Amino acid sequence: MYPRLYVARELLAEDGAIFISIDDNEIGQLKLMCDEVFGESNAIANIIWEKKFSPQNDDSSISTTHDYILAYSKSKVAWKPNLLPRGESNLTKFKNPDNDHRGLWTSGDLTSKTKAANHSYVITSPTGKKHTPPKGRQWAPSETTFKRWLEEGRIWFGKDGNNVPRVKQFLSEIQGGLIPMTVWRQEDVGHNQSATQELKRLFNGESTFETPKPVSLIKQILQIGSNKNSIVLDFFAGSGTTAASTLELNADDGGNRQFITIQIPEATSEKSDVYKAGFEDVFELTKERIIRAANFLREGEKEYQGDLGFKIFETVEDFRVEENDKELTLSNLTMFDDVLLTEEQYQTLLITWALYDGSELTTPIHDIDLDGYTAHLCDRRLYMIAPDFSSNALKALLHKLDDTDDKDFDPNKIVYYANSFDSVKQMELNEALKSYANKKSIEIDVVVRN
Ligand SMILES: C[S@@+](CC[C@H](N)C(=O)[O-])C[C@H]1O[C@@H](n2cnc3c(N)ncnc32)[C@H](O)[C@@H]1O
Structure with a gap:
């Protein structure tokens, strides 16, 4: 956990906070680790969440009916908690x-x-x-x-x-909400069983995940610790409650919070509810939950105009291999030395370049048709990765650059994939763009990448 917490701290905004749900067995170790990573002086509270409303009858000792939520700020000075709405x-x-x-x-x-x-x-x-x-x-x-x-x-x-x-x-004169307290009762934020019921309702009565959290619990954390434009990160997504809660809170208060949830494709055991419900790994459930939670809001709140979409990204090994001369090339060259990118490699390269060049994962990437050749426009950069770039495509590109009516097409940088452009094509493209830019007295950066 130590490296994860360390990275989580690096990712926090200056006025951000982290809330970690943990059970009675592990609280001691986690608290020590958090004090070290976030600093004792940034500890906000050890919240007690009443996760059960009755004792476990087969418990031979004192039955544990609560979990903890440890809260730390990146900087106690910058962090300002919100008041909670009056119930x-x-x-x-x-x-x-x-x-x-x-x-x-x-x-x-x-x-x-x-x-x-x-x-x-x-x-x-x-x-x-x-x-x-x-x-x-x-x-x-x-x-x-x-x-x-x-x-x-x-x-x-x-x-x-x-x-x-x-x-x-x-009522009209006192502050607009309640100061959050450290004991969170099940009647206010839900309990384990209500979370299971919530999930069952989305999956036609079927049990899908053993340890989901209630939406009202996560919403309470978001109400205290986020503002309407926050980015909410959960790197142990499970059944996707954090994403669902973010969408729901946005629909409640007109917020525009974004979420990033991470889930490894952890294989599910054949005996588990999630496997029996048809999900061979936890990620598939996370994805389906977010889709269903968004659909539920779409259908339930017809007039709601907020963004209920999301994109899925996967981290993959770099498929390019480094050779002696430090050039990155593809490992799957054919016997004729043609470079074949699979569809997945093509998309990976495109997204990796867009991020590398400063765009965000949420920045739209538009397909641009150049007489049958597909290039991609992201912010003001045009990416050309496919190998079938022809003289006609070059003509179409120059024509499109020249078309002053096409206000949406105004690239200032053209990035192309060396392996897809032989030296003749590279020269043709570089020359044509240089002379076009000179003629128009504009700057177009042309970059060739491996
Ligand atoms: C308890 S669940 C989270 C439940 C979630 N809050 C919900 O409402 O469904 C923890 C999740 O973290 C993931 N996880 C646990 N340990 C992990 C690790 N070391 N690396 C990556 N993911 C892990 C598991 O796959 C599991 O889905």
Whole structure:
């Protein structure tokens, strides 16, 4: 885990945070490791998640009904947690028994431990009863402030006007949410069984994964630790709850969070639910879950316009082999020395170059037709990888460059694959582009790559 945590820290934004779910057996080791990698001073909290609501009957010891979620920031100074939305249960304590025009309110303690002058005085209730602060405490407001609050109708002596005074706290005036706490109850964020049920609902009642997390649990983490434009990374995706939760939270609050989830194609055991549901490796389940979670939102929230798509990338070994002269060439040359790229190698090369040149995985790559030859435009770079580049394709390229109506086609760099262009074609292409650029007084960078 150490190298993974180290890389995770490197990937965190300056104001970012990491939340790691871990069970009782492993918390000790993980905490020590996180203190070392993230720094003790960046520890945010050890959250307790109530994952079960009843004891395991066959447990011979004390039955564990919680997991931990360790939270660390990259920098405690930069990290600003969000408040949590008030749930229904929290709102019910706000009432309006005296029809106050300021709306719903709840009453709060008027005393505090403060030791200051002018905070110990006698308050007379509307019925004439005299009140002094309890022993060891004072009134929270000074006498002057108290008088102002009384005039403004902010002091509550109970329905009969005889009780110990309390201060009215209006829903409209208090901060917009709840400060997150360290104990997360199953009634607020779900439990193991509710997570299994959620997943079953997406898979027509079939059990697919043994240890999913509830969407409401991950959403709570996202509500606290992300903003509407965050990138959310989960490198142990499992059933894909993090991706599903990100999509759902975006649909709830109009956010534009993006997710990156990683899952190895871990083979599933024949006895497992996931295997029985038809998934021979965990990655296939992760993918299907995200597709279904997105479809669920598409169908359930017809007017929702947000992005519910995703792309899949796989890390592969570099298929090019390094030879003595340090040139990278293909290992699968044919007997005629033609270079054959498989479709997968072709796509790999294209994506690898686009990233290398500064684009992102999400940057669109457009196919460009040059009289039957397909090139690819990404940002302002044109990639040419296929071997069938002809004189007609070159003519079409020059024509397209010249076409001022075609505003979307304005490359400033042309990158082509050396193995697909023999020396004659290379010379022809280089010469033609150089003279075109000279004539037009523009700069087009031509790069040949192996
Ligand atoms: C407990 S599951 C995550 C569950 C997930 N939060 C959910 O809601 O479904 C952990 C996942 O991490 C993956 N994993 C565990 N150890 C790993 C490792 N050393 N390298 C890569 N992936 C690993 C496993 O394949 C598994 O799918």
